[in-house]
Amino acid sequence: MANKNYEKLIYQLEANGVLVLTLNRPDKLNSFDDDLSFELIEALKQAEKDKNVRAILLTGAGRGFCAGQDLQSRSVSQSNGTAPHLGDSIRKRYMPIILKLRTIEKPVVCAINGVAAGAGASIAFACDYRFAVEEASFIQAFIKVGLIPDSGACFMLPRLVGLGRAMDLMMTGRKVDAAEALSIGLVNRLCPSDSLMAEAMAFCTSLAEGPTKAFGLLKRAVNKAMDTDIEAYLNYEADLQEIAGRTKDFKEGVSAFTEKRAPVFSGQ
Amino acid sequence: MSSSAAMQPQMDLSAFQFIIATVDEQVGVIQLNRPDKLNAISIPLMIELVDCLDWMDKSDDVRCIIITGNEKAFAAGADIEQMAKATTMEMLLLDQFARWDRIRKIHKPIIAAVSGYALGGGCELAMTCDMIVASETAKFGQPEVNIGVIPGAGGTQRLTRAVGKAKAMEIILTGRMVTAEEALQCGLINKVAPVELYLEEAKALAKEIAAKPPIAIRLAKESILKSFDTTIEGGLDFERKAFYLLFASEDKQEGMNAFLEKRKPQFQGR
Numbered sequence: 001m002a003n004k005n006y007e008k009l010i011y012q013l014e015a016n017g018v019l020v021l022t023l024n025r026p027d028k029l030n031s032f033d034d035d036l037s038f039e040l041i042e043a044l045k046q047a048e049k050d051k052n053v054r055a056i057l058l059t060g061a062g063r064g065f066c067a068g069q070d071l072q073s074r075s076v077s078q079s080n081g082t083a084p085h086l087g088d089s090i091r092k093r094y095m096p097i098i099l100k101l102r103t104i105e106k107p108v109v110c111a112i113n114g115v116a117a118g119a120g121a122s123i124a125f126a127c128d129y130r131f132a133v134e135e136a137s138f139i140q141a142f143i144k145v146g147l148i149p150d151s152g153a154c155f156m157l158p159r160l161v162g163l164g165r166a167m168d169l170m171m172t173g174r175k176v177d178a179a180e181a182l183s184i185g186l187v188n189r190l191c192p193s194d195s196l197m198a199e200a201m202a203f204c205t206s207l208a209e210g211p212t213k214a215f216g217l218l219k220r221a222v223n224k225a226m227d228t229d230i231e232a233y234l235n236y237e238a239d240l241q242e243i244a245g246r247t248k249d250f251k252e253g254v255s256a257f258t259e260k261r262a263p264v265f266s267g268q
Numbered sequence: 269m270s271s272s273a274a275m276q277p278q279m280d281l282s283a284f285q286f287i288i289a290t291v292d293e294q295v296g297v298i299q300l301n302r303p304d305k306l307n308a309i310s311i312p313l314m315i316e317l318v319d320c321l322d323w324m325d326k327s328d329d330v331r332c333i334i335i336t337g338n339e340k341a342f343a344a345g346a347d348i349e350q351m352a353k354a355t356t357m358e359m360l361l362l363d364q365f366a367r368w369d370r371i372r373k374i375h376k377p378i379i380a381a382v383s384g385y386a387l388g389g390g391c392e393l394a395m396t397c398d399m400i401v402a403s404e405t406a407k408f409g410q411p412e413v414n415i416g417v418i419p420g421a422g423g424t425q426r427l428t429r430a431v432g433k434a435k436a437m438e439i440i441l442t443g444r445m446v447t448a449e450e451a452l453q454c455g456l457i458n459k460v461a462p463v464e465l466y467l468e469e470a471k472a473l474a475k476e477i478a479a480k481p482p483i484a485i486r487l488a489k490e491s492i493l494k495s496f497d498t499t500i501e502g503g504l505d506f507e508r509k510a511f512y513l514l515f516a517s518e519d520k521q522e523g524m525n526a527f528l529e530k531r532k533p534q535f536q537g538r
Contacts, residue, residue: 220462236462239461239462239465240462242465243462243464243465246464
């Protein structure tokens with residue numbers, strides 16, 4: 001399948017089923033202007049529909065992962081003296097990205113190759129798994145310009161690191177280096193910068209060979225668990241397991257287990 | 269309802285072109301089948317749907333009916349191509365919505381099993397049913413104002429009765445889509461299930477109802493619908509007469525005997 005051309009994003013589907021999405025505005029630390037945010041929304045929609053995509057690896061080009069909102073871009077500019085409509089900007093640009101990262105029924109891994117600031121950090125938090133280089137850093141810079149952490153940060157960060165640590169990071173806007181990020185559970189794995197993509201790709205390859213349908217159901221379960229009571233959750237879980245129990249991959253998994261061999265999952 | 273086999277109308281369920289009709293375990297399932305048009309409700313489709321509903325209503329093999337579409341669309345409205353060039357007089361003389369009134373006259377319970385789009389006429393069709401089970405991906409809406417008209421198959425009346433004035437005003441005047449979650453919260457639908465299971469959930473509900481005494485179910489449905497058309501006094505009067513009427517049924521005797529004898533009732537539909 002042809003890899004669609006994006007201008008500020010690289011969409012590269014590998015033969016192993018891993019889609020590598022690279023934020024590609026390196027001269028601006030991959031900060032989000034309107035184009036990049038709309039391209040990322042489009043790319044995630046395309047990945048959702050494409051059955052050949054079985055895992056997604058999100059990273060940034062150059063020395064940074066993503067510096068967040070490009071404050072010069074037109075949708076947030078204050079140049080004409082009136083207040084920008086940040087609410088509209090979030091609803092149209094960041095909300096669809098965060099929602100899609102959380103609800104797309106394939107694993108999404110983030111390879112944080114440098115600084116992740118503002119919405120750039122928030123997007124990393126919304127992914128399912130995080131690799132970071134030793135030089136990476138996370139900054140919830142919003143409060144320093146008089147805004148609240150957006151793009152889902154107040155939702156995801158307390159769940160990742162606990163409320164106390166999340167409040168510290170969001171109220172101070174201080175920089176968290178990679179070592180601290182690893183120790184508080186903000187990232188899953190650290191690696192040297194020259195092996196980041198190889199390690200992240202190896203991990204994504206194993207995910208892409210996994211039971212994709214079950215990964216999708218797992219994400220649905222976790223999302224439901226984050227916003228309902230235990231009884232409703234358990235009911236929902238029963239429904240999802242009912243669905244998982246009918247997949248080809250469950251059948252294959254059980255056969256492989258009894259035959260003492262490695263399963264070959266189709267994702268169905 | 270019991271009738272001799274000879275009185276049952278004949279119907280070749282495989283002869284339909286725009287719907288797929290099946291009967292299984294006393295549940296009749298009608299699937300709208302114009303997938304390339306997102307199941308837009310054309311006049312030929314409506315004719316088949318109503319004919320099939322009429323047959324299922326009379327058939328002894330059916331006790332509860334499900335109307336469904338496919339995962340992507342329950343029904344995405346009326347056929348706009350058909351209406352784009354129509355004049356007032358043509359619409360009036362065609363009177364296509366009159367056919368919809370016959371759905372309301374069906375005695376057996378009808379469940380809409382909705383996934384994907386239920387817009388315009390599709391939303392109205394779902395609301396004309398007695399209950400709605402939806403998939404998480406369902407989207408309801410009355411977008412008619414966006415093309416210069418208003419709902420014409422009961423939308424302004426049924427949505428208002430289902431969700432109240434303020435919510436109905438907002439949904440119809442903006443033409444926006446309503447998610448399954450929101451539809452559940454505002455009382456438009458009965459249940460939400462994962463997309464893989466919504467039809468099964470609807471069938472489970474249908475089977476549960478199909479196991480009840482059919483005459484009681486019929487009179488309960490009639491009494492509930494009566495509440496939309498009448499004063500509380502008239503409605504209570506209707507309900508009371510229906511209640512007394514059921515004392516003439518064999519199933520009432522069976523139901524009460526079974527209760528007293530602590531066993532499961534065997535209802536015959538008499």
